[in-house]
Amino acid sequence: MAIKLENVGIAVRDLEAAIAFFTDLGLTVVGRDTVSGEWTDTAVGLDGNHARIAMLQTPDGHGHLELFEYLHPEAIETEPTAPNEIGMHRVAFSVDDIDEALAIAATHGCHPLRGVATYQDVYKLTYLRGPSGILVMLAQELDRA
Template sequence: MTLQRMDNVGIVVEDLDAAIAFFTELGMELEGKAEIEGRWADLTVGLDGIRCVIAMMRIPDGHGRLELAQYYAPAAIGAAPPAPNTLGLHRVMFAVDDIDDTIARLRPHGAELLGEVARYEDSYRLCYLRGPVGIIIGLAEQLG
């Protein structure tokens, strides 16, 4: 059997509406929202009594999605925000047309630049931002 595609990356958030606003400002589109609960959800995730709301955010070209989830039961478990070198899921990188404009638009939604916007040779301008619930996103602006 062959891998077909990467369907989505899941992110648990404290405030679903704020996370939707953040990723909408980044340029993603809300594909839909759904309440998730029931035995099938418990079996899939490996937790009992799941009750959450998810929002599927689609990348404009339609080839990738983020699944944002706000858990009501069992309650979400807090953790320290990851650093760029924390083991596990590192970050999600997005290609953007204008990195400076994107940063400016995301700051009112809580985005914090982790370092600086850096130039990689004559190819890219790159940066990492901390977004909702401390997740790290990367931005890449292709030069030339």
């Protein structure tokens, strides 16, 4: 059986703010829609499912995020996921300039949880809280000369 990761879906409280954050980091919107009806009720398992969605793609064309903002049923606010909690954890991106990526994130009020770390002289990386409390990891591969 062949298997391929299609996308990571993330529910957000403000679709436009989330799109602005991820497009400023370099992703592009490849589709938008408003979905509802029996097929979405069946697929998602919620009666009266109605959401605005946007599909975003990384510049290499391989990574996709599906962002969705629920119109019905009402979205349920939860505490943001902590780095050590079981379950969906974070979305991670490789960037060529972590300082530039952090400057862009800062324009959206998003800052590292603690700081930027270096992993075995291979990566500089950090976790930050993106829109709707999403954990985002940014990593820059270091030159190995």
